[in-house]
Amino acid sequence: MFSKTAKYYDLIYAFKDYEKEAKDIKDLIKKEHPTAKSILDVACGTAEHAKYLSREFQIDGIDMEPEFVEIAQSKISTAQFWQADMSDFSLPQRYDVVQCLFSSIGYLQEEQQVVDALICFKNHLNPNGIILVEPWFTPEQWIVGSPHMVTVDLPDLKISRMNTSGLDGKISKIHFHYLIGKPERVEHLTEDHNLALYTVDEMLSFFEEAELNVHYDPDGIFGRGLYIAKS
Numbered sequence: 001m002f003s004k005t006a007k008y009y010d011l012i013y014a015f016k017d018y019e020k021e022a023k024d025i026k027d028l029i030k031k032e033h034p035t036a037k038s039i040l041d042v043a044c045g046t047a048e049h050a051k052y053l054s055r056e057f058q059i060d061g062i063d064m065e066p067e068f069v070e071i072a073q074s075k076i077s078t079a080q081f082w083q084a085d086m087s088d089f090s091l092p093q094r095y096d097v098v099q100c101l102f103s104s105i106g107y108l109q110e111e112q113q114v115v116d117a118l119i120c121f122k123n124h125l126n127p128n129g130i131i132l133v134e135p136w137f138t139p140e141q142w143i144v145g146s147p148h149m150v151t152v153d154l155p156d157l158k159i160s161r162m163n164t165s166g167l168d169g170k171i172s173k174i175h176f177h178y179l180i181g182k183p184e185r186v187e188h189l190t191e192d193h194n195l196a197l198y199t200v201d202e203m204l205s206f207f208e209e210a211e212l213n214v215h216y217d218p219d220g221i222f223g224r225g226l227y228i229a230k231s
């Protein structure tokens, strides 16, 4: 997924206001679970949410991509980060909040994997803990054949990342092309991202199957919605 481009992630996603999103998450946690003190950030990426949330909470994280785990660990010395698959993990600690943000759940292409992940999230909760899941797009929201571009323009580094959006059944297909310009040369890389398009009803049924009580906020923190669940 991100193994060739992990080091560029923060530059490419600079359009996201992680500090503001972290504040929105903090406000939501204060409302849903006022005494919460600890968070597990599942599929934490480079720990940009965790970086800001660690000012208020004890936070740890997991991610599948080893380079993200290294980057995350280098940003927050008080946290522990592990390489793990979100649909099958077991950690020594329990948390007041388990969050899985920025559509990472969509990388689980099998319905059973989503249910398994939600059960893992539940198993890592302290009593009265909450789960926050920010989903990927629904099938109705996904527009096939829509080109996208993100650019980075620094004096010694230029990046242009382009893709068009594809579809194969229920799987959204993204084939990224990266042109990465450095003083010595321009490199071309490609990367495939395949994410399942689950309807809101399907997502709600996965939470039910995991024996979680859930409600859905269609706006969420980044306009992609948010599932808020409790045991």
Ligand SMILES: C[S@@+](CC[C@H](N)C(=O)[O-])C[C@H]1O[C@@H](n2cnc3c(N)ncnc32)[C@H](O)[C@@H]1O
Residues within 6 Å of the ligand: 001, 002, 042, 043, 044, 045, 046, 047, 048, 049, 062, 063, 064, 065, 068, 084, 085, 086, 087, 100, 101, 102, 103, 104, 107, 108
């Ligand atoms: C779009 S990024 C989001 C990262 C971070 N949460 C953020 O908000 O920037 C998706 C993340 O999901 C991770 N990921 C994908 N499949 C995973 C899996 N099965 N288990 C754990 N992490 C996974 C990727 O490595 C990547 O860090």
